Amino acid sequence: MTSGMTRGLKGGLILAVALLVAIVLSLMIGQIRLSAFDLWNGLLTGKGPGALTLRVLRGPGIATAIGAGAALGASGAIFQILLRNPLAAPDIMGFTSGAGLAVVCGVLAGTTLPMPLLSAAGGLAAACAVAIMAIKRDGTQVPITLILVGLGIGFLTTAAHSFIVTRLPPEQAAEAQRWLTGSLAARDWGHAGQVFGCGAVLAVILAIQVRALGLLELGDDLATGLGLKSNRARLKLAGTGVLLAATGVAVAGPIPFIALMAGPLGMRITGATQPGGRILSAAVTGAIITVLADLAARSIVPGLQLPAGVMTGIFGAPYLLWLLSREMDAGDI
Amino acid sequence: MTHSNDNALKAENLTIGYGERTVIDNLSLNFPSGRMTAILGPNGCGKSTLLRALARLITPAKGSVRLGGDDIFSMDTRALARRLAILPQASKAPEGITVADLVRRGRTPWRGLFSAWSEADAAAVERALKEVGLTDMSERPIDQLSGGQRQRAWIALVLAQDTPCLLLDEPTTWLDLTHQIEVLSLVRERNRSQGVTVVTVLHDLNLAARFYDTLVLLGPNGMVAAGSPQDVLTEENLTTGFGLSAMVVPDPITGTPMVVPR
Numbered sequence: 001m002t003s004g005m006t007r008g009l010k011g012g013l014i015l016a017v018a019l020l021v022a023i024v025l026s027l028m029i030g031q032i033r034l035s036a037f038d039l040w041n042g043l044l045t046g047k048g049p050g051a052l053t054l055r056v057l058r059g060p061g062i063a064t065a066i067g068a069g070a071a072l073g074a075s076g077a078i079f080q081i082l083l084r085n086p087l088a089a090p091d092i093m094g095f096t097s098g099a100g101l102a103v104v105c106g107v108l109a110g111t112t113l114p115m116p117l118l119s120a121a122g123g124l125a126a127a128c129a130v131a132i133m134a135i136k137r138d139g140t141q142v143p144i145t146l147i148l149v150g151l152g153i154g155f156l157t158t159a160a161h162s163f164i165v166t167r168l169p170p171e172q173a174a175e176a177q178r179w180l181t182g183s184l185a186a187r188d189w190g191h192a193g194q195v196f197g198c199g200a201v202l203a204v205i206l207a208i209q210v211r212a213l214g215l216l217e218l219g220d221d222l223a224t225g226l227g228l229k230s231n232r233a234r235l236k237l238a239g240t241g242v243l244l245a246a247t248g249v250a251v252a253g254p255i256p257f258i259a260l261m262a263g264p265l266g267m268r269i270t271g272a273t274q275p276g277g278r279i280l281s282a283a284v285t286g287a288i289i290t291v292l293a294d295l296a297a298r299s300i301v302p303g304l305q306l307p308a309g310v311m312t313g314i315f316g317a318p319y320l321l322w323l324l325s326r327e328m329d330a331g332d333i
Numbered sequence: 334m335t336h337s338n339d340n341a342l343k344a345e346n347l348t349i350g351y352g353e354r355t356v357i358d359n360l361s362l363n364f365p366s367g368r369m370t371a372i373l374g375p376n377g378c379g380k381s382t383l384l385r386a387l388a389r390l391i392t393p394a395k396g397s398v399r400l401g402g403d404d405i406f407s408m409d410t411r412a413l414a415r416r417l418a419i420l421p422q423a424s425k426a427p428e429g430i431t432v433a434d435l436v437r438r439g440r441t442p443w444r445g446l447f448s449a450w451s452e453a454d455a456a457a458v459e460r461a462l463k464e465v466g467l468t469d470m471s472e473r474p475i476d477q478l479s480g481g482q483r484q485r486a487w488i489a490l491v492l493a494q495d496t497p498c499l500l501l502d503e504p505t506t507w508l509d510l511t512h513q514i515e516v517l518s519l520v521r522e523r524n525r526s527q528g529v530t531v532v533t534v535l536h537d538l539n540l541a542a543r544f545y546d547t548l549v550l551l552g553p554n555g556m557v558a559a560g561s562p563q564d565v566l567t568e569e570n571l572t573t574g575f576g577l578s579a580m581v582v583p584d585p586i587t588g589t590p591m592v593v594p595r
Contacts, residue, residue, distance in 0.1 A: 084427070138351065208446065214438055221390050221421035226494065227414030227442040273429040273474075 008277060011270030015284045019066075022288050026062050026295040027053060031303070064187040065294045065308070066287040067195030068252035071244045072096070073266070073286020074206070076259030077279045078241035081217050082234065083143035086323055089260035090123070090245035093150025097157040098126025099246045100180050100254035104164060108176075116198055116250040123246035126153055127238065182255025182309025184294045191251040198247040206240050206279070213237055213275040255290070255309045257316020260323075262286035339401040340416070340497040340530045341366040342387055347396035349379070349386055356382045358555055359396070364547070366401070367528040369521060371541040373565075374551035375575050380534045381422065381502055383551070387532060388419035388500050400498060414442035418491040419500040423507075426475040432486045433471040436461055439493035461492035464519055481512030488516065492523060498530040499523070506536065513537065517544045542566055542589040550574045566590040 028034045034053055042050020053059065076089040090096050102122020103115055111118070134141050134149040161180050165173050178185070212233040215223035220230045245259060266272070266281030293311040300306070342364040349357040356379040364370045364387075372380045385391045387398055389405050398405045405413055418439075426435060439461070440454040462468045465485035475483055484504065491499060501520065505513040521544055524531050535541045541548055542562035550557040550565050552574040558565045571577045577594060584591040 081427070084425070211441065211446070215441060217427045218435075218438065219421060219424055221385070221419065222424055222490075224390055224410075225388060225414060225417075225419040225421070225491075226438065227411040229410055267429075271429070273427065273431070274434060 007271040011272070011281070014269055015266065015281065015288070019284055019288050019291070022291040022295070023062055023066070026065075026291050027058050029295060029299050030058060031298070060189045060192050061184045061187045061294065062291055063189070063192035064195055064251050065184050065290040067192060067199055068184070068248040068255070069258055069262070069287040069290025070283040071195060071199045071202070071248035071286075072252075072255070072259040072290070073262030073282040073284070074203075074279050075241045075245035075248070076261075076286070077263040077266075077275075077282035078206070078213070078237060078244070079259075080263045081213055081275050081278060082237055082241070083146060084217060085143045085147060085327075086264050087147050087260075087320075087327060088143060089263070090241065091254070091256050091259045092154070092320070093127075093130055093147060094152075094154030094157055095123045095126050095130075095150070095242050096245050096249050096254040096256070096259070097154050097161070098129075099123035099249040101157045101160055101164075103250065104161065104176055104180060108164070108168070108172075116194060116247060119246040119250035120243055123242045123249065124239070126157065127242045129153055131238075178307050179253045181307035182253040182312065183297075183307035184252055184290075185298070185305055185307070187251065195247055195251045198250075199244070202240060202244050202247065206244070207276075209233070209237050209240065210276045210279070217275065252290070253307075253309065255293075255312055257312045257320065258286050258289050258293075261312075261316055261319055262289060265289075338497075339366050340528075341401060342417075342498060342530060342532060343399040344383070344387065345397050345399065347383070347386060347393050347398070349382055349391065349393045355394075357386070357393070360556055361396075362549060362556070362559060364530060364532050366530050367524070368546040369524050369531040369533070369544065370547040370549060371533050371535045371545040372549045372551065373535060373538060373541055373574075374557075375553065378551040378553055378574075380551055384419070384500055384502050384532065384534050388417060389413060390419065390421075411442050414494070414496075416496055417498040417500065418494040418496040420487055420491045420502065420504060422502040424487055426483070426486075429474050429476065431472050431474055432462070432467055432478070432489070433458065435475060435486055436471075436489045436493050439490040439495075442494065457493045457495050461489040464492055464523060465489040466519075481508055481515065484508060484512070484516060485519070488519065497528070499532075501531070501533040503534050503536065505540070513540060520544075538566060538592045539584065539589075542591065543584065543587050562590050566592060 027039055028036065034049060038048060038050040042048050042054055079088040079090060080086055099119040099122040103118045106113060106118040130146060130150045130153050134146045165177050168176055212228055215226050215228045216230060216234055224230045262285040263278065263282040266285035267278050270277060270281040272278045272281050294308040296311045297306040297308045344360055344362045347357055347360045348355065372383060374380050386393050400417060436458050440457060443454065462471050465488055467482065467485055467489060475486055478486065488504065505516055508516065517540060520531060523529050547560065548562050548565040549559045550570055557574040558570045566581055568579060568581055571579050571592065579592050579594045581590050581592055
């Protein structure tokens, strides 16, 4: 235990420092460069260019990125543990694009419903569709079928995205396209508050279920033998996972690959093997990836603001290919 | 702590099917309290199905299962988990998890949602690790252990659950003979020291005869025989159950019946 603990502490420290560095870099770099001195001064005095950057220009976007990345990372870890497969993530299984589709449709239809509600409805609808279509003839479900059916649902919703975008007037189309790629541009403190508020509630709900997750990852039969109502517990955990992903999507769009990458990456850094530690590592790693992706998106091409989703795609897609080839070698696909 | 009260497991008029297919048809059986019973039979005869029904993992179409007189299908899930443990076939450990972390999860039915790790929990885990001989390896990740050690870690999990009734589904499959004997010995040790009722699905007839008090032989058309190894492992029963022509001779070491296929 002790060696595992020290490794966990060390890994946790590395993640915390990495997040801090990512935040500071993200605050300093952009169309206008800000010195560390200006930033520090702004933080202390609340005046000058540093304070403006913190409060208005970059602060809200970065805070939103942290919240959205953490929510997506945690959601990915939940599904990866629950289905015991590194491919099982809400962005691979179509939940995030379902959430994104619902938001775009809702906004276009002129609904006054809040975005998180639309996002949650879309995510849950996609998840239900995947769960129902993956049921085998004998009434059971296997993880790999769920993942592949999810992949299909993801393609379907993405096709629907494209169709909707072509029907829109040019200006709206560009805006919708940008959001559907996953973007953190023009976020305000309202967005940050929303993702942290919803995220905090879901984190509490998740904390109560962490022990159940630790049993379910031993297999349903053993979990049931240890006194868990497995079906109900799995449904609750999946629901919490979908809602966490939807919370991230509501403020950042269906930004791809963060949920997929954060879990395994975080686990490698902290060495966490218990569900609680794995989810926590995934949340922090997700936040780091998102902050860095947003930073890269707005600074890599001078004068051009790319959607953050383009950046996560550049790293995420090769990772997915590598993962697929590894799973195929293992004979799981 | 000895489990002194009645922990017999009774199947009454059990009928279990998957869809159209009936696997177990109107079976009544008694698994005596504090004894070791092995369920034997050819592949597909419903051994595992029966065991899963005894642990309430599947609901029978008809009939009931009683543990010490209580109907297990109307018991609280947690209450049942404190009285009956099951180790399913070929479990797969989560990546990187250590032996101790795995075994600790066996304490779940005894812990409240927010209650801290108790001394009783620690003692039960320590004892289980000692019984399976993995005390020194408790901090090692499961994926680094040998097949025999890994199986012992899983058994430690259900031993830590500390129930008076223990069900095992083919705990020796994939193990070499030495490790098969090791696993069955430690299960018998728990049975003898604590009076735990043990029900095991097994493949090896000779090991079953050596280690178990009672045998149940299922055939393609239902139960063939149940009783002592001498009563169950007869040439006639083996023909009915397995379609196997064999000679039964006394085991030169233990005197229990030994099946020698012709």
